[in-house]
Amino acid sequence: MKAIVIRFSSLGDVVLSTAVVESLSDAGWEVGFVTLPKYCDIFKNDPRISKIFPFDGFRSTAQDIKDFSPDLIVDLHKNQRSILLSAMIDAKKIRADKRNIERRLLVALKIGDRSPKSIVDVQLKTMEKMGMSAEGYLPKIFPTQYGIKFAAEKLKNLKKPIAMLHSGARHSLKNWGDERFKRLAELLEDKGFSIVFLSQSDVFDGFFQSGGLSLEELIGIIQQADCFVGNDSGPVHIAAALGVPSLSIFGPTHPALGFIPRGKNADYITADLKCSPCTLHGEGKCKFDRQLCFEKITPEMVLHKVIELMKGG
Numbered sequence: 001m002k003a004i005v006i007r008f009s010s011l012g013d014v015v016l017s018t019a020v021v022e023s024l025s026d027a028g029w030e031v032g033f034v035t036l037p038k039y040c041d042i043f044k045n046d047p048r049i050s051k052i053f054p055f056d057g058f059r060s061t062a063q064d065i066k067d068f069s070p071d072l073i074v075d076l077h078k079n080q081r082s083i084l085l086s087a088m089i090d091a092k093k094i095r096a097d098k099r100n101i102e103r104r105l106l107v108a109l110k111i112g113d114r115s116p117k118s119i120v121d122v123q124l125k126t127m128e129k130m131g132m133s134a135e136g137y138l139p140k141i142f143p144t145q146y147g148i149k150f151a152a153e154k155l156k157n158l159k160k161p162i163a164m165l166h167s168g169a170r171h172s173l174k175n176w177g178d179e180r181f182k183r184l185a186e187l188l189e190d191k192g193f194s195i196v197f198l199s200q201s202d203v204f205d206g207f208f209q210s211g212g213l214s215l216e217e218l219i220g221i222i223q224q225a226d227c228f229v230g231n232d233s234g235p236v237h238i239a240a241a242l243g244v245p246s247l248s249i250f251g252p253t254h255p256a257l258g259f260i261p262r263g264k265n266a267d268y269i270t271a272d273l274k275c276s277p278c279t280l281h282g283e284g285k286c287k288f289d290r291q292l293c294f295e296k297i298t299p300e301m302v303l304h305k306v307i308e309l310m311k312g313g
Contacts, residue, residue, distance in 0.1 A: 003029040003072040004065055006082045008055060011234030014039045015241050016139050017076050019120045021048050023127055023134035032068050041215040045144040062088040076123055096126045103257050107277050116255035120262045138262055139241040147220025154210060155224050163193040164222060166230035171282030174231045176249045176294050178203040183299040198235060227306055232259055240266035245309040251293040252278045265312050269305050271296035
C-alpha cells in the first residue's frame with residue numbers, strides 16, 4: 001500500500017505533519033511526501049519516506065505522483081492548491097479538518113474554546129477515516145550526516161549544556177524581543193549554559209551567533225541543544241521533533257490556535273490576555289502602543305519554565 005501526504009508549508013506545519021508520516025509508516029504504508037522545494041531537506045534522511053515530491057507545478061507533480069501509484073492521498077494542507085492537485089490523482093482521499101472557522105472566530109471575536117491545542121491531534125484524527133488508531137504519535141525528524149558533522153564542527157568549542165535561542169519569526173509581531181532574549185541568555189549563562197543564538201543581532205554581541213544556516217544545517221545545529229527557547233515559529237517545532245526540551249513563547253498568537261510544540265519534552269508560555277489571539281499567523285500590528293502580551297512574560301518567568309523542562313528531560 002502506498003500513501004501520499006501533502007503539506008506544502010510552512011516550516012513548522014511540515015514538521016508537525018511528520019506525526020502522520022510515522023503513523024502511516026508503522027501501519028505498513030509506503031509513504032511519499034509533497035511539499036515546497038525549500039522544505040524537502042526535512043525528509044532528506046527520513047527512513048519512513050520512500051519518495052519526496054517537490055511541488056513545482058500541477059502537471060509535473062501530478063505526473064510524478066501518478067508514477068508512484070498511490071492508493072491513498074492524505075491532504076493535510078486542504079487549500080485550493082492541494083485539493084486541485086489531489087483531484088488529478090486516481091486514489092482515495094482524506095483531508096484534515098483545519099478548524100478554520102473556529103480559529104478565525106477566536107481571533108476576530110474572541111469566541112470559542114481557549115484551551116491549548118495542537119494540529120497534530122487534528123491530523124492524527126484524520127487517520128481514523130482509514131480505520132487507523134493513530135493516537136499518541138509525535139512529530140519526529142532526522143538530521144543528515146552532513147548536518148550532524150556541520151554542527152559538531154560549528155559548536156566544537158562550546159561546553160555543555162547548550163541553550164539555543166531563536167529570537168526571529170516570519171512575522172515580527174510574534175517576536176518576544178531581542179532585549180528580552182538577551183536578558184534570558186544572561187540568566188541562562190549564570191546557570192552554567194553555553195548560549196547559541198540562531199539569529200543575528202547587534203543586541204547579541206558577545207554571545208555565539210549562528211545565523212544564515214541552510215535547513216539541513218539548522219536541523220543539525222538544533223539537535224546539539226540541551227534546551228531550546230523560541231518564538232511561535234518553525235525552529236521550535238524542529239527542536240521538539242528532535243527530542244530537545246523546547247519552549248515556545250506565545251504573544252499575539254495563542255496556544256488555542258493549534259500551534260503548540262509537540263514532543264516528549266515540549267511546552268509553551270503565554271500571558272493569555274483577553275486581547276489574544278489578535279492574529280492567526282502573526283500578520284498585522286498590535287492595536288495598542290505596547291505589546292502587553294509579551295511584556296507580561298519576563299525573562300525570569302521563561303528561565304523558570306526552562307529549568308522545569310530540563311528537570312523533565
